[in-house]
């Protein structure tokens with residue numbers, strides 16, 4: 469263990485994971501409150517000022533919601549910088565020094581990338597492809613932050629074999645597909661962030677069903693894996709899979725409810741929070757299982 473579990477460094481590593489997830493939720497709130505163009509330009513908020521100004525045409529509430537999301541990126545940036553310093557100091561004697569430092573450096577680069585992508589999103593009037601790109605980049609940054617935390621704090625791993633070894637990476641890829649399909653549903657739906665914003669133009673019903681079918685495939689795969697893990701006596705992995713099943717079932721329930729009730733903002737926000745939990749859990753599962761052919765290099 470390179471970093472003690474209860475130390476400030478460990479807390480900063482956990483904070484980084486939390487803030488990477490929080491950025492998805494605050495970004496979603498910008499969209500759901502119709503504040504996507506609350507700051508109509510970038511990097512300034514409004515021409516001539518980096519912060520919202522009194523009597524701004526977009527309205528104070530929209531301007532501050534959008535500006536608040538920009539501010540969170542700064543907090544995240546400084547947290548990632550602190551983590552880089554921790555990674556450099558603590559990895560001096562580590563075997564996988566290069567990997568730890570690369571993971572930390574990629575966090576900083578990724579957050580800078582988020583800032584630039586945020587700018588492109590505003591300048592393209594919230595084009596759905598850039599909004600989806602924002603989400604997907606966040607997903608990779610969450611994965612990187614979790615991996616870094618595992619490298620530095622240590623991990624309880626369980627050797628897995630056979631079907632489980634093969635299928636845990638399948639579970640990760642399938643989850644990634646579900647998330648990407650979800651962003652296409654969002655880009656085809658009503659919560660664009662501003663009435664000026666373009667939409668993908670896909671039929672929302674069709675893309676929602678494709679997204680939900682992928683979720684059903686994910687649920688079935690998880691159920692089979694859970695059964696096999698119990699049969700093989702892999703207790704740790706079995707427990708992680710059982711919790712994963714509960715999370716995806718709850719998330720699926722929110723998904724169907726929001727779909728059939730006309731996408732109320734509160735449920736869409738809950739679905740967004742759920743998506744970060746689903747992803748964080750499946751990525752941690754891959755770390756614990758130390759499974760994954762080519763995926764292992766990334767986890």
Ligand code: HEM
Nearest residue numbers: 647650651653654657680683716719720723724727743746
């Ligand atoms: C494991 C289960 C699920 C996961 C991880 C998941 C994940 C996601 C993600 C990541 C998004 C995009 C969020 C964004 O871009 O801001 C999304 C959107 C959406 N999902 Fe799911 N989803 C799941 C299940 C379902 C199910 C079963 C349905 C049922 C039809 C559903 C319906 C929707 C709808 C309608 C949207 C668009 C919401 C909007 O307009 O913003 N989801 N989902």
